[in-house]
Amino acid sequence: MFEFDLLELTRETITLAVGLTAVLASLGVILCSSPVYCALYLIGNMICLALLFLLYNAEFVAAVQIIVYAGAVMILFLFIIALLGGKKEIQESPAQRSIVFALIITMLGELYLAATVGPTKPLEGVFDSKTVAEVGGSAKAIGLELFSRHLIPFELVSGLLLVAAVGVICLAKFSYVPLRRRVK
Amino acid sequence: MFMSVELMLNSVNFLLVGYSNFLKSVDGQIFALMIMAVAAAEVVVGLAIILTIFRTRHDMDVDHIDVLKG
Numbered sequence: 001m002f003e004f005d006l007l008e009l010t011r012e013t014i015t016l017a018v019g020l021t022a023v024l025a026s027l028g029v030i031l032c033s034s035p036v037y038c039a040l041y042l043i044g045n046m047i048c049l050a051l052l053f054l055l056y057n058a059e060f061v062a063a064v065q066i067i068v069y070a071g072a073v074m075i076l077f078l079f080i081i082a083l084l085g086g087k088k089e090i091q092e093s094p095a096q097r098s099i100v101f102a103l104i105i106t107m108l109g110e111l112y113l114a115a116t117v118g119p120t121k122p123l124e125g126v127f128d129s130k131t132v133a134e135v136g137g138s139a140k141a142i143g144l145e146l147f148s149r150h151l152i153p154f155e156l157v158s159g160l161l162l163v164a165a166v167g168v169i170c171l172a173k174f175s176y177v178p179l180r181r182r183v184k
Numbered sequence: 185m186f187m188s189v190e191l192m193l194n195s196v197n198f199l200l201v202g203y204s205n206f207l208k209s210v211d212g213q214i215f216a217l218m219i220m221a222v223a224a225a226e227v228v229v230g231l232a233i234i235l236t237i238f239r240t241r242h243d244m245d246v247d248h249i250d251v252l253k254g
Contacts (some may be wrong), residue, residue, distance in 0.1 A: 029187050042187050049198055056205040061213045065197070068220055073227050077187070080231045084238055142217070145210045153214075157221045164225035171232040 015055050018110045022048035025103065035081045039074060044107060046070040051110055060139045186230055193223040 025048060028041035046069050053062035146154055197216045204212025 026191055029191060038187055042190060045191070046194060049194055052198060053201050056201050058201045058205065058213050058216075061197075061201055061216050064217060064220060068224060069194070073190070073224050076227065076231065080235065083235070141210055142213060146214055146217075150211075150214050153218055157218055161221060161225055164229055168228050168232040171229075171236055 011055065014110065015052065018048055018051050018055065021103070021106055021110060022052065028103075036078065039077050039081060042077075043070050043074045044103060046074065047107060048110070051107075060142050186227065186234075189230075190223065190227070193219060 022045050025041050025045035029038045029045065032038045032041060046065060050062040050065040050070070053059075053065060197219055200212040200216045200219070204210065204216075
């Protein structure tokens with residue numbers, strides 16, 4: 001007679017369900033008819049990944065994923081798509097719309113389940129520094145590791161972001177005007 | 185095309201966080217944070233390049249970008 005933990009089984013099932021939704025959303029990214037829909041499916045995929053991070057006891061990475069990836073990078077994508085004007089290639093059927101609604105409702109349900117069932121639990125009692133640091137994956141634990149053992153990659157990444165910002169400004173500025181001035 | 189790159193980077197992130205949970209260490213999550221920062225920088229620069237190409241050529245077909253001239 002084998003014994004199993006009911007909470008573990010539920011957690012495994014929910015991990016499987018969220019993972020399946022992430023795979024379906026990524027299929028939607030590839031197979032969609034309009035670029036805006038692809039970007040929206042990618043946002044759904046990133047939110048599913050954030051839920052998986054919550055289930056894997058990595059709360060800080062989940063929050064950063066939603067804030068940075070799904071919140072800033074994908075919005076930039078949508079801005080560029082709106083600027084360049086992607087056209088719809090084929091007309092969507094009503095069946096596709098119901099699939100989208102089902103996906104959204106499934107993800108909302110999975111958000112609730114992932115937040116309650118997984119090891120990420122709201123901390124009860126005193127917000128002591130000891131109880132917070134015990135939960136590995138919290139901001140304090142990542143901060144302790146990041147600023148002591150992984151300090152050099154952290155500084156290099158900040159330099160990388162600076163270089164990227166300067167590069168983008170150069171690309172945006174030097175398209176038209178200096179060429180015309182030099183021709184004279 | 186760029187969204188496929190984002191998909192691949194997200195999959196690497198997911199793998200890293202899964203293994204950090206399995207091996208009970210925080211290093212995987214820190215590496216995932218670095219990869220997120222690098223992916224954000226790469227998306228920004230890639231989209232700026234696309235915008236520049238679209239400004240000069242008004243043609244967004246990837247198959248036509250095959251000559252390395254200004």
